[in-house]
Amino acid sequence: MAKAKTERKKAKAITFSKKLIVKDITLEAKILGIASGSAEIFAEKVAEKVAKWAEKRESVTEDDINMQIAKEINRYNKDLAFVYKNRGKII
Amino acid sequence: MKPEMFTVILAGLVHATLQLGVGTLLLLYHASLGKHIKKRTRELVTNYILGNGLLTAMAVAAACFGIFVTCNGEMNPAMLTIVVGILLALAVSIWAFYYRLGKSTELWLPKSISRYINRRAKLTESNTEAFGLGMLACFAEVPFTLILIVVTANSILGLPQALQILAVALYAILSVLPLIVLRIAARKGQTVVDIQKWRISNKNFIRIISGTGFAVLAAFLLVFKILGA
Numbered sequence: 001m002a003k004a005k006t007e008r009k010k011a012k013a014i015t016f017s018k019k020l021i022v023k024d025i026t027l028e029a030k031i032l033g034i035a036s037g038s039a040e041i042f043a044e045k046v047a048e049k050v051a052k053w054a055e056k057r058e059s060v061t062e063d064d065i066n067m068q069i070a071k072e073i074n075r076y077n078k079d080l081a082f083v084y085k086n087r088g089k090i091i
Numbered sequence: 092m093k094p095e096m097f098t099v100i101l102a103g104l105v106h107a108t109l110q111l112g113v114g115t116l117l118l119l120y121h122a123s124l125g126k127h128i129k130k131r132t133r134e135l136v137t138n139y140i141l142g143n144g145l146l147t148a149m150a151v152a153a154a155c156f157g158i159f160v161t162c163n164g165e166m167n168p169a170m171l172t173i174v175v176g177i178l179l180a181l182a183v184s185i186w187a188f189y190y191r192l193g194k195s196t197e198l199w200l201p202k203s204i205s206r207y208i209n210r211r212a213k214l215t216e217s218n219t220e221a222f223g224l225g226m227l228a229c230f231a232e233v234p235f236t237l238i239l240i241v242v243t244a245n246s247i248l249g250l251p252q253a254l255q256i257l258a259v260a261l262y263a264i265l266s267v268l269p270l271i272v273l274r275i276a277a278r279k280g281q282t283v284v285d286i287q288k289w290r291i292s293n294k295n296f297i298r299i300i301s302g303t304g305f306a307v308l309a310a311f312l313l314v315f316k317i318l319g320a
Contacts (some may be wrong), residue, residue, distance in 0.1 A: 031124045032282060079284045086287060089195035091114035091205050 016054050020048040021069065028083050042076040063088070094315045098246040099258045101311065102239045103265025105304035108297060109235055110189075111198060112143055113269050113290070115228040118212035119221065120273075121283045126216075133278065135221040140270045142225025147240075150229075154244035155259070166245045174245075175309045175317065177238050182305035185235070190298055196290045204231060206209050207263035235267075242308065 022043045029039030049072045054060055070084035119139055123132040159165060166174070184199075198205070208227065215221050229236075239256040247258045276286060290297075 029127050031121060032284065079282070082284050082288065086195060088206070088209065089193075089197050090117055090287065091111060091196070091198050091200065091208060 013059075016051070016060070016065075018047045018051045021050055021065075023091070025069070025073070025080070028080055029077070032077075032079055034077060034080065042073070046072045046076070093250065094311075095246040095249040095255070096258065098308070098315075099243050099250075100265065101304070101308050102246075103262040104208075105301065105308055106147070106236055106239050106262070106266040107268050108301035108304055109232055109298065110196065110290075110301075111200070111232040112225075112228045112267070113273060114196060114198065115208055115212060115224065116270050116273055117283055117286060118139075118209055119215055119224060120277060122213040123215065124138045124283075133274070134218060135215060136274050136277070137220040138221035139225040139228075140267050140274065140307050142222035142262045143229045143270060144225075144267040145249060146226045147171045147236075148231040148259055150236075150240050151243055151259050151262055155242050155247055155255070158241070158244050158248060164248050171312060171316050174238060174242060175313050177223060178242070178305050178309035180313070181235060181238060182302045182309065185302035185305060189235075189301065190294055198295060200231065217308070220248070239308075242258060242312065 022040075025043035025046060026036065026039050029043070030036060035044050046069060050065065053068050054065070066084045066087045070081045072082060074081035116136065116139055120132060120136055123135050127135070134309075158164070162170065189199055191199070200208075208224075208231065211224055211227065215224050243258075243262050247255050247262075250258055273286065277283075
């Protein structure tokens with residue numbers, strides 16, 4: 001019983017999806033007021049690169065993906081990269 | 092100005108320097124902009140501020156009642172000495188670990204609680220939920236604000252009756268002042284990114300001001316309420 005209490009809750013595993021990344025980047029771009037046309041173009045490119053990066057790994061965390069997106073998106077929009085770098089770090 | 096009123100203002104300003112309410116407001120603002128038009132977002136933010144302010148006012152009123160019933164209207168010097176000790180301990184805590192290390196504005200909150208608040212901010216759709224989120228943010232900061240509320244309540248009881256309700260309202264307004272400023276800034280065109288960048292670059296300044304505020308309040312109580320009694 002005591003052992004069960006000390007066991008850490010297992011993180012929920014989700015399958016990596018390029019589509020979800022594109023959707024998420026375009027949503028964040030909309031929040032920052034970036035034109036949707038250009039956001040869709042670079043969202044596709046960024047998602048492609050992140051997907052390639054993820055392919056080489058057996059498993060990645062959400063934080064890893066956010067940092068990778070921030071790294072890739074930095075060349076297109078610095079504010080958007082800032083949003084991804086600071087996800088979950090506001091409070 | 093009476094020392095009691097000065098204590099209420101000082102405690103309100105110290106309360107305003109705490110950052111959980113501001114952080115949660117930013118989360119709500121950011122999440123809402125992705126789902127709603129700006130007008131709807133502003134409504135949610137207003138309800139969030141109302142929830143936060145109302146709970147603060149109610150907590151101060153409840154503390155006033157508690158002190159009135161248990162201490163016959165005013166805390167004695169021995170109790171105030173304990174309060175001063177707690178204020179000084181909190182001042183040191185704020186300097187030492189209110190913020191987590193690193194280039195972010197992550198606070199002392201356990202990860203599970205900050206994730207819960209984050210999730211609630213994302214799920215907030217209605218005005219009632221935004222109001223509740225404001226109350227939740229106010230409640231989550233209680234380890235730091237409770238003593239400020241007690242100090243305020245004790246001072247309010249020393250004021251003439253006509254000023255007491257005014258002082259409760261003043262404290263609540265001062266405590267939500269940064270949230271109101273943030274709402275105005277967002278209306279004037281500042282984005283969440285601009286505000287968050289400012290918070291990160293001024294994190295140490297806010298930490299020093301906040302901790303020093305607690306220490307100054309402790310010194311004020313010591314001089315005017317304990318030694319001056």
